[in-house]
Amino acid sequence: MSMWRQFGPLALGAILGLASPAGAVEGTRAFFPALEAERGRLVINGATDIEAMEPLIRDFQETARDVAIDYTDYVTNDLYRDADIACRLQQLFGDLLLSSSVDQLVKLANDGCALAHVSPATRGVPAWANWRDEVFGFTFEPSVMVYHKDFVPPEDVPHTHGELTDLLRFKPDYYRGRIGTYDLRQSGIGYLLAFLDAQQASTTYGRLLESLSRAQAVLRCCNNAVLSELDSGNVYIGYNILGSYAYAAARRNDKLRIVLPRDYTLILSRGALIPVGAKRRDLAGRFLDYLLSERGQDMARREAFFFSRGGALPAEVDGPAKLVESGIGRPIRIGPALLAAQDRLQRSRFIEDWTKLIVDTPVRLRPN
Amino acid sequence: MKRRETSLFWRLVLRVALVLCGGAALLSAAAWYYARAAADDAYDRLLLGAAIQITANMTVDAGNLGVTLPSSAFELLGLAERDRIFYRVVGPDGRTLTGYDDLDTGVDVTAARTGPVFLTTEYRNVPVRVAVVSRALSDPSFSGWAYVVMAQTTEARRALAGELTSRAMILVGIMSLLALAGTVLAIRYSLLPVDALAAALRARDPQDLTPVDADMPRELKPFVGSINHFMGRLDERVTLLQRFIADAAHQIRTPLTAxxxxxxxxxxxxxxxxxKRHLGRVRDRVSQLARLTNQLLSHAMVIHRSDSVRFKPVDLGDIARKAFRSTVPITVDPDVVVSFEDSAEPxxxxxxxxxxxxxxxNIIDNALQHGVEQRLAVRVRREDDRALVEVADDGPGIPPDEWSAVTARFVSTKTGEGSMGLGFAIAAEVAVAHRGTVRFLEKGEGDFTVVLDIPLYQEGT
Amino acid sequence: MRIFLVEDTRDVGEAISRRLEKVGHTVDWQTDGQAAADILEFTDYDLVILDVMLPGLDGFEILRHLRSRRKTTPVLVLTARSEIEDRVGALDLGADDYLVKPFDFRELEARTRVLLRRRQGDPTNLIECGDLVLDRNSRSVRVGNREVQLKRREITLLEVLAARPGRVFSKDELLDRLFGFDENVNSNAVELYVGRLRKKIEGSSVRIVTIRGLGYQLVTDEAA
Incomplete structure (x- = not known):
């Protein structure tokens, strides 16, 4: 698998490195010193953009003023690979892992790389967002479509997966090279969403994939990369973007609009896991409890992820009023079923098929 | 060292409780075993279902074996919510197609050709239940056997088995408690005859040496038999002793008369x-000795008769009159008014x-010897269903605190002069044999009175 | 009086003989049962004193023989047998009284006297006077159900007075009747006996009235 990576615009510091034998490939690293004399340091390895986590971390530090936090941002696949290696070699790899690619976290837990954490806070987590008290979903993030208002006329705005397919089919030239989505080869969450799309509606997915292929979709490693293309107007429509990132981008650029597909909307709950090697599992547990607490959830809704399980959709988001109750929103259940997505043969074949269709096929059609 | 007191009841309860505990433990072990088997059976079906789903999704494409892992297979296993899942798909060449390469069950997978193989083993240091399922591939371009090794940790099984076991154990516990309670009741009931026997023995007159005649369960018969045997021997001894006393007294009579x-x-x-004074004393002592000898004989006879003579209806008035006449000597002090009053009816x-x-x-004699001053009255009367013989005299009487002592055998209030001798003991003995008592009425307005109180004879009783 | 004593114990026999002879009786003393029975075959006595345990023939046998020949001679049985049934048996066989050894010799003498008197006395043993019944056999006086034991002289006194109720008996007359002429008794004795008798017949309708200077009189309340 290629080692592509692209860094978010707000990265505080970046060190590019190859995988060391220990598997510690560091991404963007941020250090949050303790508000008071440091008495403990929590090392978090996350596949979650740091700007989303920062308000949460800072708010947490208000409740734990003597805790310093060392946060390193990874791409989901790297995070998984390093965590997996560390687990096999019984090495240290942070105290807490955060990843939007929950299937990878489930795989880690299945492989015995996680520590269970039970507290009053974890008891409030719904069953679909808790597996074995080891993997917890702490966010509520619909997978959305984002479009740039200036380039997508209102009649073009797709409201379902089918409408997007049709749009690309009927206006191929206008949208060629203007649709952005994940590169499955690089993005774990991209793969997961695509895999689940394929499972939700295989026909629709096949047709959509074909349309994306024909439209020479722009492939990026991460949400923010796609969103920055949208921001700059290079891309008109982003597909399968996590709502939280999309909303953050839309707040910065009012040209960006968010649509929740009305046929079905996958809802991802970002996962957290305490690895077996955790040195400060107590601090990790405390932070996890914070994330799951009302205060943490409230902060997340306001500052980090903008969507929440119980709350209404944020303003200016185009979508059904009651996401889960209407049956449109489909939370991704954190559980062993995700292991199917993590099967190596399955994964490689899925990505291979995808690559064949999206990457290889359009080469001859691509004008540049 | 004080020996610990043992109770038959507690011994039995303890032993039954031990047996019940043992039984409960055995049943619990059995329940655990069956619960495990049941849990395994239930979850094995899921495991097998998942494995079969995977084999069903095997495809041969251009000579290559491929497999799509259906999410539903994992969802099926996900019904055991907390259990981890390991799998391995093995191709005909023995190579791992996908899944956990190191999932080696130690079992020859080819054994699964005839049917699914289940086994319990350990993988990654956790106990797992493994199912191996085979599929024969018979594509023209590709043929052979492929296998799916499906493993799942056993948390849900253990939890189910644990729950089933604990429920069974609660039932076993309740049953054991009920059984114990029942046993306690049963033992209490069974031991009732022992209590009854104890009560019968306790209630017996200490002088009663007749065999214990109580309704006993067979098990107690030897015990009662021993008691009776012992009592018999004791009775023999007592009889022998009495006879000895009687004989001795009798032997003494002749020389005493002489x-x-x-x-x-x-x-x-x-x-x-x-x-003259000394001679007077000698005369007194001789007559005292004579009297005591007669009492001894009388006592022995009364005892002997109490268990050898059949009772029959007799007129107490008649008996009392004869006793009165033979007891009051002609030589009695002429100043004493000695009277006898019979009842108007028999x-x-x-x-x-x-x-x-x-x-x-003996009662009259006692009054003559120790009590009477001016007046001795013997009365026979009936009161309700009692027959009373009252012997009243105007003497000092006997203080109430000595009443119980004077009726006891061989006990007299004083030693030496003025001894009561055996008179009251004889009377009391006879009274008891007749289901009656010897009572005393304190000297008050009336004279001090000794009452022989015996139930009236009633036709048909 | 002639008394026949059958007693094999020398000391006892001697004592009885001595005591009875002292009060003026003639005592024939025999120690062997068979010999005694033979003697009784042809000799009449006023009283027989009979020991039960005898060599030769026992006392009961002798008694049976005696009674089988319809002899009414009073018999006093002396028994040393432990069972009182012997006494009952003795009475059934016709003994008039019995004494259990060891006994008081004064009592023996008293009983002997009673038996001898009974033999001599009035064949009617019951005398009625008012609500009083004098029973000479049991030496008692009865009022209703209550009977009071009387002494020999008390009986005699009552007999005398009751023979003629209402008649006044002088003290000297009563003295003669009670003690005979030969006995030298103080006349106060009459007062003593009257006093005792009064006490013993208390509660009856019959009273003994003292008539000062004259003597005593028996009065029944009903008659008065």
């Missing part, structure tokens, strides 16, 4: 005052005339 004859022949006229009791006469005679 002695009293000799004393009688001493002419007091020739003696000085001092010697007073029949069920008893032995001889013993009764002896009893009454």
């Amino acid at each position: 002695l009293s004859a000799q004393v009688d022949m001493l002419e007091d006229d020739d003696l000085d005052v001092n010697r 007073v029949f009791v069920r008893g032995d005339a001889v013993s009764l006469r002896e009893a009454i005679a």
Whole structure:
């Protein structure tokens, strides 16, 4: 698998490195010193953009003023690979892992790389967002479509997966090279969403994939990369973007609009896991409890992820009023079923098929 | 060292409780075993289903074996919510197609050709249940056997087994408690005859040496038999002793009569005052000795008769009159008014005339010897269903605190002069044998009275 | 009086003989049962004193023989047998009284006297006077159900007075009747006996009234 990576615009510091034998490939690293004399340091390895986590971390530090936090941002696949290696070699790899690619976290837990954490806070987590008290979903993030208002006329705005397919089919030239989505080869969450799309509606997915292929979709490693293309107007429509990132981008650029597909909307709950090697599992547990607490959830809704399980959709988001109750929103259940997505043969074949269709096929059609 | 007191009841309860505990443990173990089997059976079906789903998704494409892992297979296993899942798909060449390469069950996978193989083993240091399922591939371009090794940790199984076991154990516990409670009741009930026997023994007159005649369960018979045997021997001894006393007393009579004859022949006229006084004392002692000897014999006879003579209805008035006449000597002090008053109607009791006469005679004799000053009255009367013989005298009487003592055998209130002798003991003995009592009425307005109180004879009883 | 004594114990026999002879009786003393029975075959006595345990023939046998020949001679049985049934048996066989050894010799003498008197006395043993019944056999006086034991002289006194109720008996007359002429008794004795008798017949309708200077009189309340 290629080692592509692209860094978010707000990265505080970046060190590019190859995988060391220990598997510690560091991404963007941020250090949050303790508000008071440091008495403990929590090392978090996350596949979650740091700007989303920062308000949460800072708010947490208000409740734990003597805790310093060392946060390193990874791409989901790297995070998984390093965590997996560390687990096999019984090495240290942070105290807490955060990843939007929950299937990878489930795989880690299945492989015995996680520590269970039970507290009053974890008891409030719904069953679909808790597996074995080891993997917890702490966010509520619909997978959305984002479009740039200036380039997508209102009649073009797709409201379902089918409408997007049709749009690309009927206006191929206008949208060629203007649709952005994940590169499955690089993005774990991209793969997961695509895999689940394929499972939700295989026909629709096949047709959509074909349309994306024909439209020479722009492939990026991460949400923010796609969103920055949208921001700059290079891309008109982003597909399968996590709502939280999309909303953050839309707040910065009012040209960006968010649509929740009305046929079905996958809802991802970002996962957290305490690895077996955790040195400060107590601090990790405390932070996890914070994330799951009302205060943490409230902060997340306001500052980090903008969507929440119980709350209404944020303003200016185009979508059904009651996401889960209407049956449109489909939370991704954190559980062993995700292991199917993590099967190596399955994964490689899925990505291979995808690559064949999206990457290889359009080469001859691509004008540049 | 004090020996710990053991109770038959607690011994039984303890032993039954031990047996019940043992049984409960055994049942619990069995319940655990079956619960495990049941849990395994239930979850094995899921495991098998998942494995079969995977084999069903095997495809051969251009000579290559491929497999799509259906999410539903994992969802099926996900019904055991907390359990981890490991799998391995093995191609005909023995290579791992996908899944956990190191998932080696140690079992020859080819064994699964004839049917699914289940086994319990450990993988990554956790216990897992493994199912191996085979599929024969018979594509023209590709043929052979492919296998799916499906493993799942056993948390849900253990949890189910644990739950089933604990429920079974609760039932076993309740049953054991019920059984114990039942046993306690049953033992209490079974031991009732023992209590009854104890009560019967306790209630017995200490002088009653007749065999214990109680309704006993067979198990207690030897025990009662031993008691009766012992009592029999004791009774024999007592009888022997009494006979000995009787014999001895009888033997003493003749020389005693002779002695009293000799004393009688001493002419007091020739003696000085001092010697006359001594002679008087000798006479008194001789007559006291004579009286005691007679009482001993009388006592022995009364005892003997109490268990050898059949009772029959007798007129107590008649008996009392005879006793009165034979007991009050002609030589009694002429200043004493000695009277006898019979009941207006006959007073029949069920008893032995001889013993009764002896009893009454002894009471009268006692009054004559120790009580009477001016007046001795013997009355026979009936009161409700009781027959009473009252012997009243105007003497000092017996203080109430000595009443119980004077009726006890061989006990007298004083030693030496004025001893009550055996008179009341004889009377009491006879009274008890006749289901009656000897009572005393304190000297108050009336005279001190000794009452022989015996139930009236009633036709048909 | 002639008394026949059958007693094998020498001391006892001697004592009885001595005591009875002292009060003026003639006593024939025999120690062997068979010999005694033979003697009784042809000799009449006023009283027989009979020991039960005898060599030769026992006392009961002798008694049976005696009674089988319809002899009414009073018999006093002396028994040393432990069972009182012997006494009952003795009475059934016709003994008039019994004494259990060891006994008081004064009592023996008293009983002997009673038996001898009974033999001599009035064949009617019951005398009625008012609500009083004098029973000479049991030496008692009865009022209703209550009977009171009387002494020999008390009986005699009552007999005398009751023979003629209402008649006044002088003290000297009563003295003669009670003690005979030969006995030298103080006349106060009459007062003593009257006093005792009054006490013993208390509660009856019959009273003994003292008539000062004259003597005593028996009065029944009903008659008065």
